């Protein structure tokens with residue numbers, strides 16, 4: 388069976404799933420997106436993903452004419468049509484197709500253009516993330532030269548793409564993006580964390596990081612387990628002197644960072660706080676979806 392995708396209300400083979408070349412997502416990165424984990428055929432944290440998508444659409448004034456209920460049904464329909472039990476679903480909404488012009492097409496405030504909604508599904512091996520808890524992963528650092536509203540999850544990801552490629556070229560898993568003053572903002576597609584003296588530290592939300600769904604979930608789980616979480620900026624020097632470090636995202640719910648720019652973090656192996664957080668994270672996955680490795 389060919390892989391299937393969703394384009395503006397239709398499910399069709401991926402090879403035939405296309406948008407017009409004047410889609411504003413292509414020409415301007417004028418589009419927002421979500422990536423959700425699907426385990427045991429159930430979408431993890433669907434409500435927070437929907438809420439973030441709505442917030443991002445509102446930030447950019449993109450009027451998506453489909454409510455959460457029907458969107459949920461369409462997402463589930465695509466997952467079922469592909470028949471994958473473990474996968475990720477990618478949801479993208481662009482402002483629409485229009486003659487190339489920087490300003491929004493049509494007359495304000497309605498901007499009479501139909502947004503383009505596309506969804507794809509890709510098989511994903513979440514069990515590998517559990518195996519990686521033993522080995523840990525390495526990160527390198529790169530300057531954070533993104534625009535000033537990276538809290539909006541847009542497809543304008545060139546800086547992230549270049550940072551991730553730099554990591555790949557260095558045989559690292561991720562690039563941590565470092566701003567002026569040596570502040571570690573986040574990874575190119577993950578949130579960044581350190582642990583010092585039992586305290587779990589991550590950059591606060593605002594305009595300088597993406598408010599990750601996995602980040603939010605981990606903060607709740609950690610606090611419910613009486614662990615101490617501090618949302619405050621931390622520097623690269625602090626990260627290098629930390630006891631433990633880790634990253635979170637939808638596709639990497641929690642992974643220990645054991646090396647930064649080639650230098651060991653703590654003992655250079657997975658530490659006790661990350662192990663405890665991983666237990667909490669994967670138990671929550673099981674609670675929501677029934678999935679266990």
Ligand SMILES: Cc1ncc(COP(=O)(O)O)c(C=O)c1O
Pocket residue numbers: 422547573574575576577578596597598599600601602635636637638
């Ligand atoms: C820049 C950036 N930070 C953090 C994340 C993690 O977000 P989430 O936990 O919602 O996957 C992502 C996810 O793609 C990202 O692109």
